[in-house]
Amino acid sequence: MNVFLVAGLTWHEARRAQALLSGIVLTSIFLALYGWGVHAAAAEVAQSPIMEQGLGPAGVKIDLQAVIWGQVLSAGLYGVAGIGGLLAIFLGAPAISRDIENGTMQLLASRPLARWEIVVGKWAGGCALLGGYVVLAGGVVTILTWWATGYRPDNPILMLVALAMQAVVLHSFTITLSSALPTIAAGVVAVMTHGIVVVAGFGGRIGIVIQSETLQATGLAASLILPSDVAWQFAASEAQPPNPLAVAGVTVPMGPFDVLGGPHPAIMAYAVAYVLVMVAIAARNLRLRDL
């Protein structure tokens, strides 16, 4: 009950503070531009001789339509994931620390509710906002791609869940930082860690192509430290058709968003456990903290 009250407060705060309205307006502009771009690209590509070429290296037959539009869909989802990731940090960094700094937390914590309820409420409110945003915006991107090109991924639900998971992981990590650090420090650490992990994810994929175990290990280590990018990779792998060259044993990315088959599904279970551990650490931090 108390968790829902605190979660509702987070939701209403975003709504009344016009953060939600600003987000909706900017996202609508992004989606409109994406829809227009995909529609125009579909018309152009339909005339292009590129679509007639269907043979790749080693004589592998390639469904170029699926490959191209899978990449375009991934680009749109990458935009949604990028915005969702930044929102996850902006919502998470002040969630606990700012309330302590300005005295709001003291009033809340003096009420008959456990401190873990405050943390879980704030986390749940943030996750509801982020999850709703990512699923809605990602869903519109998927529908626009389908409408303009006729391409749709095999399992769009799983794809959107993985996309939302990326924001949830990042939000949980940032809230944990917020329970221990001042707002600015929590935000800076979260942004830098996120950036490093994204770069390490690229490194891991380059490692697959050039068969470098060191780079692959770097990517894996980064995904264990913060499994947000790996959730994005999972979503991208669901957005694209399987790499057609893989059957011939050739490891070449089919475009800038090709995640080369994506991560092992077990990493998603790890991401779920990671989120739970992060929330538990944040709750413990607040429980032990003098306000």
Added chain:
Amino acid sequence: MTGVPAAIEVRGLRKKYGKKLAVDGISFDVPVGTTFGLLGPNGAGKSTTVKILAGLVRPTEGTALVLGGSPTDTVTRRSVGYVPEQFRFPEWMTAREFVEFHAALADVPGGERAARVEECLELVGLSHRRGDILGTFSKGMLQRIGIAQALVGRPRLVILDEPTSALDPIGRRDVRALIMRLREAGVTVVLNSHLLGEVELTCDRIVILDRGRVVEEGTMEALIGDRIVVEVRATDVGEPLLAVIRGRWGQPEALSVESAITSFRVTVESEAELAAIARVMHDAGASIRALVPRRRSLEDLFVAHVLTDESGRSRGAQ
């Protein structure tokens, strides 16, 4: 204590923040139904003590029992209302939404909530602003809404941390009246305030803290009672005379010498002792310029325990 159950029992309470000792082994009781004042200079440990009682800070050593339970226990907190010193409420909420939110947190049953919120807004004089967002409120109005949220759960103990710092004289008078009503209703009130006059008018028991320790504790009547402070101004006051005064009436306070006139204050039990002071001074050859009696105030008591030097740092008096 006189057999009245204690709303608050503090025993050997210590709190260290790193190497800094904020509260140094304090003990005191607050009987049920008492309006209790917590006094002390800046850095005396008042805010830390209040936060321990509100369950926001954990003591390093010792115990604090609130209504018989731990202040961090949610069952205990259901019966406690708290107005923090530093407050910033969600500016986007209306006054009604804010108090309603705290009513829900305080476990006020849904069916009673609307009436209870209205009652509290009425009590703090903000019912006409119930639909306005808090972002449009003055600091004094925010302090009133802070008091409203503290009372919405019908607490048995109310902790007010500097509740009138942003209020004008009328607002302060209203809060005093509110505290009186709470006392009549049997609610225990803990008042942390720098405003000694306010504490003197409302509290019936006080504790004075200085550098983390209790330097005075008792009922207002016992500490101030009918005692008289005598302002003395005289010439030819030598050390032998001051030694006699010290021996009979205690250390003269606010002792100063200017243009050959010595000024000081002593506290006596009754006005009948004025003649004794005059006689002692006359016998010692002093020439009295003024001998002015007045009722002892809380400020006199406070200053006697806590002197403030020119740099603003507090130091304990003897």
